[in-house]
Amino acid sequence: MTGGTKEKTTARRRGKPIEVWVTDEEKATITARAKEAGLARSAYLRALGLNTPVKSVVDLGAVTDLVKVNGDLGRVAGLLKLWLAEKRGEGANAVDVETVMMEFRRLQVAIGMKMGDIVKAHK
Structure with missing residues (x-):
């Protein structure tokens, strides 16, 4: 044991550094974009410099x-359907209810397609 102190590990260097001069605003933008990609600034800039695709982890979170x-x-659509089945004839007419249910289904399909597009873009 080291007596309660943590040993420092040195960073593994891949090679020689390249100096790039940027403004504070540019550095902040690069840092934010690297974070979105789940990469360190150095790895992000290396990937861009070597024309390697950089994929955002933010999209997968979305x-x-x-x-x-x-x-x-x-779940809301299911609860609405259940409530309407129990309260048949009270309140909304069947055509309005079916219109709302079709809209729920349309929205679910649209969401599914967007999710598929985002996932495909990350492959």
């Missing part, structure tokens, strides 16, 4: 959020 919204939409 897909996860869309999956949750899609599930919520399905």
Whole structure:
């Protein structure tokens, strides 16, 4: 044991550094974009310099959020259908209800297609 102190590990250097002069604003933008891609600034700039595709992890987070919204939409539609079945003849007419249900289904399909597009872009 090291007596309660942590040993420092040295960063593994891949080679020689390249100096690039940027403004504070440019550095902040590069840092933000690297973070979106889940990369260190150096790895991000290396990938761009070597023309390697950089994929954003933010989009995959958006897909996860869309999956949750899609599930919520399905649950709301199911609850509406259940409520209307129990209260048949009270309130809304059947044509209006079917129109709302078709809109729920259309929205679910649209969300699914968007999720598919985002996932395909990351392959």
